[in-house]
Amino acid sequence: AQKITQTQPGMFVQEKEAVTLDCTYDTSDQSYGLFWYKQPSSGEMIFLIYQGSYDEQNATEGRYSLNFQKARKSANLVISASQLGDSAMYFCANILTGGGNKLTFGTGTQLKVEL
Amino acid sequence: DTAVSQTPKYLVTQMGNDKSIKCEQNLGHDTMYWYKQDSKKFLKIMFSYNNKELIINETVPNRFSPKSPDKAHLNLHINSLELGDSAVYFCASSPRSSGLLAKNIQYFGAGTRLSVL
Numbered sequence: 001a002q003k004i005t006q007t008q009p010g011m012f013v014q015e016k017e018a019v020t021l022d023c024t025y026d027t028s029d030q031s032y033g034l035f036w037y038k039q040p041s042s043g044e045m046i047f048l049i050y051q052g053s054y055d056e057q058n059a060t061e062g063r064y065s066l067n068f069q070k071a072r073k074s075a076n077l078v079i080s081a082s083q084l085g086d087s088a089m090y091f092c093a094n095i096l097t098g099g100g101n102k103l104t105f106g107t108g109t110q111l112k113v114e115l
Numbered sequence: 116d117t118a119v120s121q122t123p124k125y126l127v128t129q130m131g132n133d134k135s136i137k138c139e140q141n142l143g144h145d146t147m148y149w150y151k152q153d154s155k156k157f158l159k160i161m162f163s164y165n166n167k168e169l170i171i172n173e174t175v176p177n178r179f180s181p182k183s184p185d186k187a188h189l190n191l192h193i194n195s196l197e198l199g200d201s202a203v204y205f206c207a208s209s210p211r212s213s214g215l216l217a218k219n220i221q222y223f224g225a226g227t228r229l230s231v232l
Contacts, residue, residue, distance in 0.1 A: 032216075033216035033217070035220075035221075037223075039156075042225075043203065043225060043226050043228070044223065044224075044225040044226060045158075045205060045207075045223035045226070046223075047220050047221070047222060047223075050216070050217055050220060052216055052217055089156060091158065093158075095216055097213075097216065098213065100163060100170055100171045100212060100213070101146060101163065101171075101209060101211075101212050101213060101216075101219060101221070102160050102163065102171055103150075103158075103160060103221060104160075105157070105158040105159070107155070107156070107157060108156050108157075
């Protein structure tokens with residue numbers, strides 16, 4: 001069974017600083033996708049960014065970028081210029097191509113942005 | 116308009132009762148999902164339907180029965196509720212159940228917080 005590991009249960013960052021949230025995955029498949037979702041205290045799950053296993057460039061979406069290191073099986077999320085509204089739980093997840101589009105999630109990282 | 120909407124947002128009920136959670140998406144997607152988030156915030160898929168057909172059925176007690184009357188709706192009925200069913204249940208949808216993952220992002224509803232007393 002595949003596994004997603006997020007080793008940081010909680011992180012603090014100062015406003016306007018950059019922060020990296022770690023994610024490693026364990027799959028022997030060659031074709032897969034990696035996702036990050038944000039869950040603010042209000043509870044909804046918000047899609048942030050996607051990286052495909054065959055994508056040669058790291059994905060970026062506004063202040064979010066994904067530091068994809070395939071050989072190390074890591075897909076870290078980088079948030080630049082942190083804002084107070086970035087305080088939330090962040091989940092890394094992946095899908096194996098041909099796996100029925102089933103998201104497998106990590107345990108999440110609680111990020112708190114401080115003034 | 117909300118893309119994936121779930122009702123109710125909160126559900127408090129007694130052990131042994133039967134309850135339903137409704138989900139509707141107006142994105143024109145073919146595939147819908149139910150995920151469960153436990154008290155430790157761990158998310159796990161329960162079911163997936165593609166155009167009204169069940170395609171993923173994880174190891175879930177058969178007290179849980181999904182129903183998809185059409186591809187825009189996926190409801191979750193739970194019989195004989197137990198204390199351990201207390202969780203947040205998320206509905207999600209994606210354009211299809213397979214294919215290019217970049218075009219197949221799953222979008223989630225706001226969740227239904229179920230509390231079984």
